[in-house]
Amino acid sequence: MTQALSWGQPASVVHARGLTKSYGGPAAVDGVDLEIWAGESVGILGPNGAGKTSLMRMLSCVSLPSAGSLRIFGLDAAKQSRDIRRRLGIVHQEDILDSELTVAENIYIYGRYFGMPRAVIRENSAELLEFAKLSDRADSRVETLSGGMKRRLSIARALVSKPEVLLLDEPTTGLDPQARHVLWDRLAMLKTRGVTLILTTHFMDEAEQLCDRILLMDRGSLRDEGAPQELVTRYASKDVVEIRASGAADVSALAELVGKIGNRMEQLPNRLLLHVDDGDLALRAVIDLGVDPRACLVRRGSLEDVFLRLSGRSLLG
Amino acid sequence: MKSAILTDVSAVVERNFLVARKTWSVLLSGMIEPVLFLLSIGLGLGSLLGPVEVGGETVPYLVYFAPALIATSAMNGALYDSTVNFFWKLRYRRLYKQLLSAPMNIKGIVAGEIVWAQLRGVVYAVVMLVIIGVCGGLRSPWAALAVPAALVVGFAFAAIGVAIATVMRNWQDLDPVRFGTLVLFLASGTFFPTSAYPPAVGHLVELSPLYASNELVRAFCVGRVGAAQLLQVAYLVALTVGALWIAVRRFGRLHAD
Numbered sequence: 001m002t003q004a005l006s007w008g009q010p011a012s013v014v015h016a017r018g019l020t021k022s023y024g025g026p027a028a029v030d031g032v033d034l035e036i037w038a039g040e041s042v043g044i045l046g047p048n049g050a051g052k053t054s055l056m057r058m059l060s061c062v063s064l065p066s067a068g069s070l071r072i073f074g075l076d077a078a079k080q081s082r083d084i085r086r087r088l089g090i091v092h093q094e095d096i097l098d099s100e101l102t103v104a105e106n107i108y109i110y111g112r113y114f115g116m117p118r119a120v121i122r123e124n125s126a127e128l129l130e131f132a133k134l135s136d137r138a139d140s141r142v143e144t145l146s147g148g149m150k151r152r153l154s155i156a157r158a159l160v161s162k163p164e165v166l167l168l169d170e171p172t173t174g175l176d177p178q179a180r181h182v183l184w185d186r187l188a189m190l191k192t193r194g195v196t197l198i199l200t201t202h203f204m205d206e207a208e209q210l211c212d213r214i215l216l217m218d219r220g221s222l223r224d225e226g227a228p229q230e231l232v233t234r235y236a237s238k239d240v241v242e243i244r245a246s247g248a249a250d251v252s253a254l255a256e257l258v259g260k261i262g263n264r265m266e267q268l269p270n271r272l273l274l275h276v277d278d279g280d281l282a283l284r285a286v287i288d289l290g291v292d293p294r295a296c297l298v299r300r301g302s303l304e305d306v307f308l309r310l311s312g313r314s315l316l317g
Numbered sequence: 318m319k320s321a322i323l324t325d326v327s328a329v330v331e332r333n334f335l336v337a338r339k340t341w342s343v344l345l346s347g348m349i350e351p352v353l354f355l356l357s358i359g360l361g362l363g364s365l366l367g368p369v370e371v372g373g374e375t376v377p378y379l380v381y382f383a384p385a386l387i388a389t390s391a392m393n394g395a396l397y398d399s400t401v402n403f404f405w406k407l408r409y410r411r412l413y414k415q416l417l418s419a420p421m422n423i424k425g426i427v428a429g430e431i432v433w434a435q436l437r438g439v440v441y442a443v444v445m446l447v448i449i450g451v452c453g454g455l456r457s458p459w460a461a462l463a464v465p466a467a468l469v470v471g472f473a474f475a476a477i478g479v480a481i482a483t484v485m486r487n488w489q490d491l492d493p494v495r496f497g498t499l500v501l502f503l504a505s506g507t508f509f510p511t512s513a514y515p516p517a518v519g520h521l522v523e524l525s526p527l528y529a530s531n532e533l534v535r536a537f538c539v540g541r542v543g544a545a546q547l548l549q550v551a552y553l554v555a556l557t558v559g560a561l562w563i564a565v566r567r568f569g570r571l572h573a574d
Contacts, residue, residue, distance in 0.1 A: 060418065062414075062417055062418060064573075082321065082420045082421075082422060083420070085418070085419065085420040086420040090418040092414070092418070096411045096414050096415055097415075098332070098410075098412065098415065099410065100336045100339075100410070101332075101335055101336065105335055109328070109331065109332045109335060110415070110419060112327075112328045112331055112332070113328050113415075113416055113419035113420075113421055114419050114420060115324040115328070115420070158418075161419075
């Protein structure tokens with residue numbers, strides 16, 4: 001699927017400089033510099049309104065940049081949009097499927113929109129239905145599908161043209177946990193086939209599962225980037241001790257009590273987070289201070305902690 | 318390698334065909350109305366009316382009236398898909414967001430919808446032509462050219478319909494369109510020649526696209542073809558191009574951000 005790569009340097013898929021999108025008010029995307037390489041799996045992470053969707057729409061060549069330069073596959077997004085879209089698979093946030101057609105027809109006609117020969121589409125179609133776990137629903141009307149099925153169909157449809165890059169805007173928003181896991185499994189499969197994945201999400205577990213590299217976005221700008229583990233090391237600690245409390249006053253009292261333990265402390269409305277290097281050691285210290293062990297939980301530092309720290313307060317605040 | 322616009326047009330037509338295949342009975346309903354008019358006005362009322370003059374020739378009322386039903390069928394058929402169905406897809410089904418995520422362009426999509434919409438008009442026109450022939454309403458072998466004439470009519474009204482749909486804001490905006498086509502149908506030299514109007518009104522009516530369509534199809538059906546038909550074709554083609562231009566611009570604005 002991915003074009004032959006030259007030795008050493010992977011091919012640049014996205015090259016953006018000063019990329020900006022504004023709709024009249026403050027810029028939704030504000031001077032973003034971005035480089036994405038072939039075969040990478042990149043997650044754009046950020047709170048609602050961070051500009052993720054606006055950025056994705058430009059990367060999908062369905063919306064023109066207001067300023068800056070954007071090259072995809074080395075082509076100018078403003079001038080060669082059609083040639084770029086020929087090589088992209090785009091999965092929108094809402095499932096916009098053709099509700100007047102069946103599952104199989106949706107895949108078929110989408111291939112025709114790419115100008116693919118009928119025989120080639122029919123050849124790929126069975127495999128795509130299998131991939132989307134929709135073989136037994138091929139002749140169902142789209143309206144009768146569940147949310148997870150619709151999303152899988154959206155993805156299967158976007159794959160009909162064998163795209164080099166798949167762009168997914170919040171692929172699992174609104175799906176139940178089981179449906180999400182099925183979808184992750186499918187996306188991981190694509191990744192091993194060498195498809196470049198670019199996705200937005202506000203689920204940390206999703207980003208951790210699927211992405212080699214994460215771009216942290218807030219208020220139209222990229223704030224930082226790195227591999228999930230790198231970001232955890234940079235912004236959170238190896239372990240976190242969570243202490244449940246019954247209310248804000250209780251949290252403050254607890255904070256007073258255990259405040260000296262660990263590298264950093266975070267007060268949430270009904271929880272206290274202690275960022276520490278060694279969770280077990282810290283837990284023992286906490287219990288020694290008289291805290292009820294049943295209120296305590298030790299876990300690994302995660303992207304969630306990074307996200308809370310960055311979007312919650314300090315850095316981005 | 319086919320050109321980009323042809324790929325887009327054929328993909329849009331194929332998509333609409335896949336949908337229409339399932340709802341072909343709707344197609345039939347559009348054919349019934351002109352047949353009823355043919356029977357009641359053309360054959361029924363027409364038997365009580367005197368002959369009418371067309372291009373210097375005097376013909377029975379049926380021969381005068383029936384060709385207008387071919388033109389009107391082409392108009393109605395073309396308008397149906399281009400207004401109601403196109404508006405539905407544009408505003409509610411978000412169909413074009415899907416097409417624009419694929420490597421398709423606005424011009425190709427709009428042209429595809431126009432080609433599709435006029436197809437229905439032409440199918441209606443051909444069916445009417447056959448029925449009228451059976452009823453004895455045709456006078457000349459020239460009548461075969463009423464089919465390409467209906468094609469020109471279909472394109473003009475399909476383009477006008479698509480342009481209207483891109484300007485419409487809601488379903489209520491469809492009411493004036495329906496009313497407008499009724500007025501066109503009644504006034505544009507369908508039932509009686511424009512010579513029946515006071516001259517000023519007559520000239521105004523002759524600007525109606527349906528008037529040009531009626532006269533064009535009628536000239537072929539009666540077999541009195543002249544230079545006027547060139548003018549009518551030119552007028553309808555100009556309307557097609559103008560409406561296409563408006564539709565592409567409006568469509569682009571609706572899908573820009």
